Amino acid sequence: MITHNADIVIVGSGITAALMAASLAEKTTKSILVVEAGKPTTPFADRVKARERWRAYGESPWKQDHLDDQNATGTTWGFSPSMNVGGLAMHWGGVSPRYSPEDFALRSMYGVGSDWPFNYDDLDPFYQEAEERMGVAGEQGPVALDPRGKPYPLPPLPINYNLAQLQQWATKAGIVTWSTPSAKNSVAQDGRGQCQRCDTCYPVCPTGAKYSPDFTWDALVARKRITLVTETLVRKLEADPKTGRITRATGNRTNASGEEVTIEGGTFVLAAGFVWSPHLLLLSKSSAFPDGLANRSGLVGKYLAGHRNVNAYLRLPMELFPGINVQHSLVSKQFMRVPRSARYLRHDLRIWESSVGREPRLRDDDGRVQFGDDLMKDWQQRAKGATARVRGYYDVLPDKESALALDAKKVNRFGDPMPNVSFKDAPESAALKEWQEEQLRDLFRTMAKAGGGEILRMENSANDLGQEHPVGGCRMGTDPTQSVVDAHGRAHDHENLWVAGAPAQPTASCCNGTLTFVAVGLRTAAAIAGAAAV
Numbered sequence: 001m002i003t004h005n006a007d008i009v010i011v012g013s014g015i016t017a018a019l020m021a022a023s024l025a026e027k028t029t030k031s032i033l034v035v036e037a038g039k040p041t042t043p044f045a046d047r048v049k050a051r052e053r054w055r056a057y058g059e060s061p062w063k064q065d066h067l068d069d070q071n072a073t074g075t076t077w078g079f080s081p082s083m084n085v086g087g088l089a090m091h092w093g094g095v096s097p098r099y100s101p102e103d104f105a106l107r108s109m110y111g112v113g114s115d116w117p118f119n120y121d122d123l124d125p126f127y128q129e130a131e132e133r134m135g136v137a138g139e140q141g142p143v144a145l146d147p148r149g150k151p152y153p154l155p156p157l158p159i160n161y162n163l164a165q166l167q168q169w170a171t172k173a174g175i176v177t178w179s180t181p182s183a184k185n186s187v188a189q190d191g192r193g194q195c196q197r198c199d200t201c202y203p204v205c206p207t208g209a210k211y212s213p214d215f216t217w218d219a220l221v222a223r224k225r226i227t228l229v230t231e232t233l234v235r236k237l238e239a240d241p242k243t244g245r246i247t248r249a250t251g252n253r254t255n256a257s258g259e260e261v262t263i264e265g266g267t268f269v270l271a272a273g274f275v276w277s278p279h280l281l282l283l284s285k286s287s288a289f290p291d292g293l294a295n296r297s298g299l300v301g302k303y304l305a306g307h308r309n310v311n312a313y314l315r316l317p318m319e320l321f322p323g324i325n326v327q328h329s330l331v332s333k334q335f336m337r338v339p340r341s342a343r344y345l346r347h348d349l350r351i352w353e354s355s356v357g358r359e360p361r362l363r364d365d366d367g368r369v370q371f372g373d374d375l376m377k378d379w380q381q382r383a384k385g386a387t388a389r390v391r392g393y394y395d396v397l398p399d400k401e402s403a404l405a406l407d408a409k410k411v412n413r414f415g416d417p418m419p420n421v422s423f424k425d426a427p428e429s430a431a432l433k434e435w436q437e438e439q440l441r442d443l444f445r446t447m448a449k450a451g452g453g454e455i456l457r458m459e460n461s462a463n464d465l466g467q468e469h470p471v472g473g474c475r476m477g478t479d480p481t482q483s484v485v486d487a488h489g490r491a492h493d494h495e496n497l498w499v500a501g502a503p504a505q506p507t508a509s510c511c512n513g514t515l516t517f518v519a520v521g522l523r524t525a526a527a528i529a530g531a532a533a534v
């Protein structure tokens with residue numbers, strides 16, 4: 001039996017955990033122990049090589065990034081089983097927009113979904129902290145649409161020639177756009193290089209320009225400010241039946257030894273991400289807490305949310321040079337701020353250059369195989385002109401039955417039931433879906449027309465039941481009968497248990513969510529540091 005002990009125990013080592021640990025390490029003098037089920041994966045020094053092998057052979061740059069038997073069943077699209085030091089953000093693209101102020105008050109403003117227990121202005125300082133800790137490069141948008149207390153930490157990634165052309169076209173269509181904020185160094189800093197526009201942000205950034213959590217873990221471990229325990233799966237939290245205080249976490253090594261592990265602590269923070277945080281609470285049932293921990297409301301695992309998209313490729317009468325930096329884009333938030341109407345649709349809008357329809361090809365229009373100069377000439381001809389990709393993420397309002405439950409038919413090596421995930425739209429969301437997607441298609445047709453172009457292809461989310469940037473399962477609120485954690489992430493039922501980031505969110509907005517997961521986690525970290533319990 002292995003035993004650990006710390007003042008603050010953090011379960012999970014993803015991006016939310018990393019930046020919370022950095023914040024707690026500065027705000028307190030307490031000992032911090034981080035427990036991660038997976039192994040460390042490809043170190044920074046090996047990433048150039050990993051990228052080369054990925055390009056040459058399609059080999060995954062991320063070795064040892066999952067546990068074979070730790071997986072979800074049901075609707076797993078939008079969910080990734082990535083379990084390693086750094087979590088999913090070892091793979092992410094780094095796109096880091098903020099939610100809009102409306103996202104925090106959907107019920108009050110639009111009569112749908114739920115209000116959050118705090119507003120955008122409350123989160124603004126934590127957005128800033130998240131952006132500064134990661135290093136987000138961004139351009140201030142129109143202040144009304146893009147309110148910020150302080151400027152972006154880094155200058156924006158450049159709007160290159162292609163994006164500048166596309167920006168002019170969007171302006172003709174009446175759409176204000178700016179450089180999409182990204183956790184990528186526009187200026188070298190903290191031992192991480194400057195973005196070289198080499199365009200492989202995912203799967204792997206060879207220069208370290210894109211932030212990933214391992215940078216933070218390496219720095220905290222080097223300063224001896226935290227203890228990072230890897231290959232250790234927390235399988236249960238135990239609570240005192242009388243006081244409800246969490247007394248210890250128990251689990252096992254995930255290496256060949258499978259040894260039992262006990263972790264004692266003063267404060268426990270669940271930062272195990274969407275899926276695994278509510279899963280662990282459900283697994284932690286006992287005679288005193290027969291429905292699992294933090295579950296007096298019966299809402300652990302419920303109200304899963306996320307967003308879906310409509311995507312279009314447009315041919316435009318302008319000349320672009322394909323491949324300048326396809327992973328950078330323009331963003332507009334003007335459709336996230338809409339007047340209240342009988343029907344609800346808010347969405348973000350992103351614009352990329354694209355090479356769809358302009359790729360090199362081996363056969364010409366008549367099916368003849370082309371070689372040498374002919375092949376090159378054909379490509380040069382076809383590469384003239386421009387294709388743009390546009391996409392709108394729209395939010396999906398969660399139903400209570402959009403839920404995660406334990407699936408007794410699928411167990412891991414220790415016999416723990418794995419999670420079964422099923423998304424369900426709230427009735428108002430289900431009723432609007434067709435209309436919402438048609439509105440987006442209409443917008444894209446109008447945009448194409450404004451630029452004298454045409455639509456090549458339109459598509460919607462690959463799987464209607466899965467959702468991107470999923471959240472929920474431990475929703476926050478002020479009413480303990482309607483929520484799992486309070487407005488700062490502390491479990492209503494257990495004074496020394498906190499749930500951080502994505503699982504605590506009541507709704508998911510309609511843009512990439514990780515920056516908000518981290519900001520919400522940092523707000524929780526500040527509350528933990530200030531709490532008498534620590």
Ligand SMILES: Cc1cc2nc3c(=O)[nH]c(=O)nc-3n(C[C@H](O)[C@H](O)[C@H](O)COP(=O)(O)OP(=O)(O)OC[C@H]3O[C@@H](n4cnc5c(N)ncnc54)[C@H](O)[C@@H]3O)c2cc1C
Pocket residue numbers: 011012013014015016017035036037038080082083084085086087088089090091092093094095096202232233234235271272273274276277280469501502512513514515517
């Ligand atoms: C290809 C790709 C591209 C993406 N691009 C973007 C993007 O551009 N912008 C954006 O906003 N988002 C993006 N995302 C999503 C983003 O990566 C995730 O939202 C984010 O990383 C989630 O972080 P997290 O801290 O909430 O949880 P996770 O990353 O899920 O971390 C949780 C960690 O906890 C560990 N853990 C879980 N349970 C236990 C347990 N019981 N015991 C011990 N450890 C445990 C897990 O192993 C894991 O390491 C992308 C994702 C992918 C896959």
Ligand code: SF4
Pocket residue numbers: 184194195196197198199200201202204205206207208209210327
């Ligand atoms: S473009 Fe290249 S250097 Fe820049 S963030 Fe992406 S992978 Fe890293």
